[in-house]
Amino acid sequence: GENVEQHPSTLSVQEGDSAVIKCTYSDSASNYFPWYKQELGKGPQLIIDIRSNVGEKKDQRIAVTLNKTAKHFSLHITETQPEDSAVYFCAEQGSARQLTFGSGTQLTVLP
Amino acid sequence: NAGVTQTPKFQVLKTGQSMTLQCAQDMNHEYMSWYRQDPGMGLRLIHYSVGAGITDQGEVPNGYNVSRSTTEDFPLRLLSAAPSQTSVYFCASSYRAGGYEQYFGPGTRLTVT
Numbered sequence: 001g002e003n004v005e006q007h008p009s010t011l012s013v014q015e016g017d018s019a020v021i022k023c024t025y026s027d028s029a030s031n032y033f034p035w036y037k038q039e040l041g042k043g044p045q046l047i048i049d050i051r052s053n054v055g056e057k058k059d060q061r062i063a064v065t066l067n068k069t070a071k072h073f074s075l076h077i078t079e080t081q082p083e084d085s086a087v088y089f090c091a092e093q094g095s096a097r098q099l100t101f102g103s104g105t106q107l108t109v110l111p
Numbered sequence: 112n113a114g115v116t117q118t119p120k121f122q123v124l125k126t127g128q129s130m131t132l133q134c135a136q137d138m139n140h141e142y143m144s145w146y147r148q149d150p151g152m153g154l155r156l157i158h159y160s161v162g163a164g165i166t167d168q169g170e171v172p173n174g175y176n177v178s179r180s181t182t183e184d185f186p187l188r189l190l191s192a193a194p195s196q197t198s199v200y201f202c203a204s205s206y207r208a209g210g211y212e213q214y215f216g217p218g219t220r221l222t223v224t
Contacts, residue, residue, distance in 0.1 A: 101154040
């Protein structure tokens with residue numbers, strides 16, 4: 001079945017620094033890669049996504065890169081702020097058209 | 112729009128009891144799904160529906176039933192609760208299956224003793 005590995009499981013950065021979270025996947029047919037942010041006590045919320053025909057996508061301080069050959073994709077957050085502290089999940093959609101999620105990364109931005 | 116709503120927010124059950132977790136969306140989305148979230152394991156798909164009258168199993172369907180009689184509602188039934196079903200349950204919806212943003216509800220925290 002489809003599998004998504006996400007690293008690291010926890011990440012602490014100083015405010016203003018960058019944060020990078022990486023995911024690898026196994027299904028070569030995967031074509032859609034969203035990232036979700038989950039704040040404490042809430043449901044996950046989409047922050048950015050990328051499709052297999054694109055190598056990079058940016059939205060203000062957030063960017064996602066995709067390397068289809070190596071089957072990995074990454075979330076980059078620049079100029080981190082305290083409100084970026086949350087759990088981040090990567091996900092991939094393969095041939096079955098269902099999302100498979102990574103295990104999550106707890107990001108803490110230290111003031 | 113209220114988005115995706117779930118009830119109850121919290122529930123405690125005894126082993127063997129049954130209950131229904133409610134989920135509703137007011138965005139006229141075709142696709143709805145149920146996930147469970149356990150520490151260190153991300154979100155795992157339980158059941159999903161691509162439209163009224165159509166449901167299918169996800170990764171971890173055992174012990175759960177669903178139905179989709181209307182576009183808006185997608186209840187999740189626990190037939191005979193077990194401690195292994197202690198988890199946080201999220202309902203989500205999207206315009207269609209495949210490549211569309213999923214909107215998540217606030218979750219139901221279930222404890223089975």
